[in-house]
Structure formats: C-alpha cells, structure tokens
Amino acid sequence: MTFAGPVWLAVQEELLGHREEDCGSPSCFDHFDEEALFQMFHLTRPCIAFIADAVRIRMRTVALKKPLMSVDAMVMVALNYYAHGVSTAEVLQRVGLTQTDCPTAVVGTVSGVIAGMSDQFISFPLTSDARVSLAAKTEKLCGIPNVLGVLAPAHFKIRASPYEKDTFRSFVNTEGYTSVVSQVICDSDGNILSVEKCCVGSTCEQEMWESSFKGRQMEEELQGAFWVVGGTGYHLSKHVLTPVSGPANDKEIRFNVAHNKIHSVMRTTLGSMKRRFKCLMQLGFAQEGSLNKKSNIIKACSVLHNIAKKFSVPPPPSAGKIEPLHPGKQPSVPAEISAEALKARQQVIDDYFSVVSSSQDTKTNTTEEDV
Template identity: 70%
Template sequence: MAFPLPVWLAVQEELLGHGDSADCGAPCCFDDFDDEALFRMFHLTRPCIAFIADAIRIRMRTAGSEPSPLSVDAMVMLALNHYAHGVSSSEVLQRLGLSHTELAVVVISTVSEVIAGMTDQFISFPQTRDARADVALKAEKICGIPNVMGVLAPAHFKIRASAYRHEKSTFRSFVNCLGYSSVVSQIICDCDGNLLSVEHCCVGSTKEQEMWESSLKGREMENDLHGPYMVIGKIHQRLATTV
C-alpha cells in the first residue's frame, strides 16, 4: 500500500553520513506553531507531519537506534525544515537550541536514512492485472480517460548551489525553470495521491521528457510491460499523454 506524496519528499535528501537517533516521549515541539506557520516552515500540514513523526518513531524503536540529545519530534522538525527550504532556518535552529551546524547535518542525515529505509512501505506500483485495472478505473471516473495509471510530474527539491563555489556551467545546470537551484525527480501518483513511482534525482534543469525517456518506468511502459496503460503528464505547458 502506498502513501500520499508529502511523505516521500524527505527521501530526496542526499545521505551524508550516520548519526544518533532518539525515542523520546517529550511533548510535540510542533504544537508551538499554528497551521499557517507550520506550512510556511515545513510545507506540510499538521496531519502529514504527525504521520511522518510517528512513522519515524516506530522505525527507530524497531531498529534499536542509539540515544540522541534531541527527541524524535525535534529531529523530524530539523529535517523537514531543511527539506522544505534547502537549508536549516535560524528560527528552527534557535528553537531547538542548536548552534553547531555539524550536529544539524548528522541529525538530518539520520532522519533521511530512516525514511529511506521505509521505501517499500511508501511506494508501490501496481504489479498485477487486477490491481492496475482498479487504479485505472478510479482515474477514469475522475478524468473520463480510460487506461490511465496515474499522473506523471517532476518534483523539484531546493538545494544550496552557489555560483561562487561551482563552475559556471555546473551551477547553471542546477537552476530550474522556476529560477532557483534544485535537484528534480520524476514522480508518478495515482488519483488518490498515492506514490506509484519515484525515480532518480537529476540536476534541476533536466527536461521532463528527458527524464521520462531515461527512467525505468518510462522504458517499462514504452515496452508495454504493464499492459495497455498510460500515465498523464504536463510537458512544455501542454497536457500530453505518455504511453
């Protein structure tokens, strides 16, 4: 069973190393934010953040991770803020009492590894004929188009890339069509928002068609390995179907 798109956004961070983790029963540190502030700081709703924190807490208990000076909620807060903005905001660092960026990197890396280890729980492409038919039937009821497996779209994740630290051509390759530096992944969701596929990260300037043609799911569907089904994607500002 797959889960909605926001759960998987955190996975796109590059894993930098290993760190400590915690399982702490402290009050939720997200309670100090109202809903508007939550979305501004983390680009997620309160129920989604609660789901992510609970999933990570259970995973850490199961894995028997070593103690950390931060509670699980605090670790999740730091990581989600970094994922949302490409850098840890001073407001979150001060709230958590962190003055050393090295510790922040370790915490973000630890949370990233935990979520990456739950890939199979959050991403599931229908493998059987009946499962694909069920997904396509739901989509047809919404859009009226038969044999649609899902929606294909790029997901951009902001990163810190500096023109002063990279060669000019390297820096420009990270700048996307929206004008900021990012890495981009190809994501397929069904009509309920469940993740069916998440493919490799590319530099932000990579074209959608180029990602599709080089992707595993793209090659599988071009070779009819999933039957007479298609995904719908928006390419070059026009609605198009990719078979």
C-alpha cells in the same frame, strides 16, 4: 491511497506494536498545542506521531555512530526544516541545539531514513484489480481510459557556483534558473506513485524516462496495458500519452482539454508539496557529482506528502506563486513517433472524444479541493 491497503495495515500493526513499548513516554512535541504544531511543522499531532514511530522503527535497523539526541528530537528538527526551509530558533532551543551545532547533519540523517521508507509509502498499485480501479477513477475525472497517473519532471531550485561555468550551465533549466529535477508520477488524487532520479536541471525528461526503473518497467508492459499522461517534453509511446500537437478537429481539441485536465493534477500536487515543505522551494547549494542529499530530501518529502494525505492533513494556505510545470526541453531533432503509438492514441480519440460526454467539460484547472 498510493500504497495498498494491506501494506498500510501492516505498517500500522507494526507501529502499534512498538507504540505499546513507548506508551507513557513524553514526547518533545507535547510542548506544542495543535495550532503551534501546524505552524511549526505543517502537520497534525496524529500524523507526526505516526511519522516519529515509523522513523523510530527504521532507526533500529540503521547503525548510527552516536545518536545526537532522541528520535523524537531528530524528527522534530527535520520536520521543522522541511516545513520552513530553515531550522527555527524555537525548535532548536527545544531540543538543545543552536545553528552552530550543525542541525543539517540531523536533517540529513532523518532524510535518509524517511527516503528509505519510500518502498512502503510510494508505489504503483500492486494488483491488476487495483490498477483497473485506479484507471477508472482517472477516467471519471477526465474521460481518458486506462490512465494510471501523470508523469512530469519536478524541478527544485538550488544554488550553484557561477565560477564553475560548465557545472553552472548544467543546472540551468528551460525556465532559466538553476535546479535539480526528479521524475515524478502521481495519481488523479495527487498521491505520489513514483519518484526517481535527481539530475541537473538541464536534463531532458525523455532521457530520464527512458533510463528510469519505472519507465523501463512500463514500456516492457510489466504494469499492463496502461498509460501515464505526459507533457510535450515526452515522446508519445505505447505507455506515455501526450497531447495532440496542432489539433485539427473538435475531437482532438476535446482530447487535449481532457489531457490538460488530468495533467494539471501534477501542478496542484507539486504546489501542495512546496507549500507544506518550503525546503523544496530552495534546496541550497548543490554540486553535480553529489546530489544524494538533495535526492533524499525530495524522496522524504514525497513520503511525508503521501502520509499527510492519508491523515487528511491540508497544506498551509498559499503564500505565493508556485511556478508552473515546465514546458519541457524539446529535442534538437524531432523524434520519430511509432505508428503503433499514433494509432493507439487516435483510437482513444475516436472512441472517447468523437462526441461530448458528461466527463468532458470546459474546465481545465484543478484546485486543491479536487485532489
């Protein structure tokens, strides 16, 4: 799982300790049977109980001016919004709210609290042994050694005012629609390892990587001699492994197939998130100078994605096409790639893809069952 075992156990212990205080207290979720719970929130009862307890603990350290309702009720409104992109009438009625009561304020509060939990539930492996183990799992999947995860820009649709032409254009991405973009790294199982930034959709992913905390950390080798796999919008470097442009022989073709196999895990992961949390399909109106609320929702859904995977909660069935990963914003002037990075990638190709191995096959598509 994304967060280390000791971290998970510590959180569990803290939650169990507080749960004894709340034992016997009725929850507003009790009114729903298992099927209705999943339809309303796309999560299971044990998973929801864990989330509610975690939020309750966090809220004890957050100074709220005047709580509108119980923590369970606030979590219910937020989870319902994440699942459907709107607050449904049944849930609002259950907690005594209407649309005119501005449930978005409740969603904003809970999103900020859950986003703040990312330090517990979203992280790279903390020890050298854990990193080696994670890289071994990736190598087993695709045949590429020393890879910790997949790096990609995650675009989320927004609405922007067309009357503010410069601002509107800044949100238009390479696919031609308005979005915000975050930098996401996931592992080969689809767990989120890192989520940073919330920028206008036209932002170049290489710029995000170079200015991101995780990018600086990896390029300074604080995570060790490991790669993350990136698409064509990134520059090949000592720690970002990109495909070969115009492969000239069989071993380079095999490498690109393997690269695509692990890279496709990100598409499946983001597709799973957007199916479970339909709010990510359309985040609503955005302004360039105030993206914090959008960032909190993206981070909150990333935290909940990891928790849902820990509880083995499947996403809802696919109900529509999920947009593919973006091809990347190409620089107007080709980047100069370091000879050291080219040599390192070539070494991987020569050592691992000169002959066909059991981990290298013609499959390039990763299904939900794979991750």
